[in-house]
Amino acid sequence: MVNIRPASAADADSIWLILEPVFRAGETYTLPRDIARDEALAYWFSAGNQVFVAEDAGEILGTYYLRANQRGGGSHVCNCGYMTAAHATGRGIARTMCMHSKEQAKRSGFRAMQFNFVVSTNERAVELWQSLGFAMVGRLPRAFEHPSKGFVDALVMFAEL
Template identity: 65%
Template sequence: MRIRPAHPEADADALWRVLEPMIRAGDTYTLERDMSRADALAYWLAPAHATFVAEGDGEMFGTYYMRANQRGGGAHVANCGYVTAAEASGRGVARAMAAHSLEEARRRGFRAMQFNFVVSTNVRAVRLWESLGFDVVGRLPGAFAHPTMGEVDALVMYRRL
């Protein structure tokens, strides 16, 4: 597997193929479930985001973006969003992207990484982040309207780099 910077034009179709199922499911991100392809790509490839793709054998396995979590006094803390293609689940893609993002964040001068809104029912993601040294530093009771489970908690997770 290779992780490289995304190319907005050349990768658009493959990015949409990875992003659309996550958006339509509506169970891990606070994005509108009816979000258009154009709006989803504009969000994922926003100018403030450094976007990467994980690929192999001519297929995109996943993607992540990195940005400063806040401006000014909070700009030394990175924030990321990750999506693994459904067909690549269980193959170490998320872990590889997470490891890449931690190294990339250090290389870019970030001193910590924070996830502002990890849906508590996304157990695999929570377990992965904890295995990589992230701590739950906050819990937002009922903050996420899960499409099948109703209101569930969202977690704030943090790690120094």
């Protein structure tokens, strides 16, 4: 049974083990592929981020952050980033984290959730977000340079909470 809880500084090594291969692959996040550990963790734990981990039997299998997408008049819409450990793919970890994040966002006073930059070639994520009520509300042509597929579209996805 997957348990989701707030992340702590003690989780940094486990979170880095999840973040590093995803950032190094360069296929889904708009961060430098050679990002340093401390910089990556500072990004994930940025001020204003609520960070969570998904664990099973004490092993961290996924992590996500939740934050306001914009400030001021847009601060009622949140944004999230999710990552699942490669060896835990296909176990419903991302689905569980997204469902948790939607409830956490409501508890935090957000009225909607927006994913600003979903790489179109990340088909599993696109299908998952759609199955959880997110609509594609925008397409950014050739906005992401994929390391093997060249320039591909990025999607803006949105769901009211």
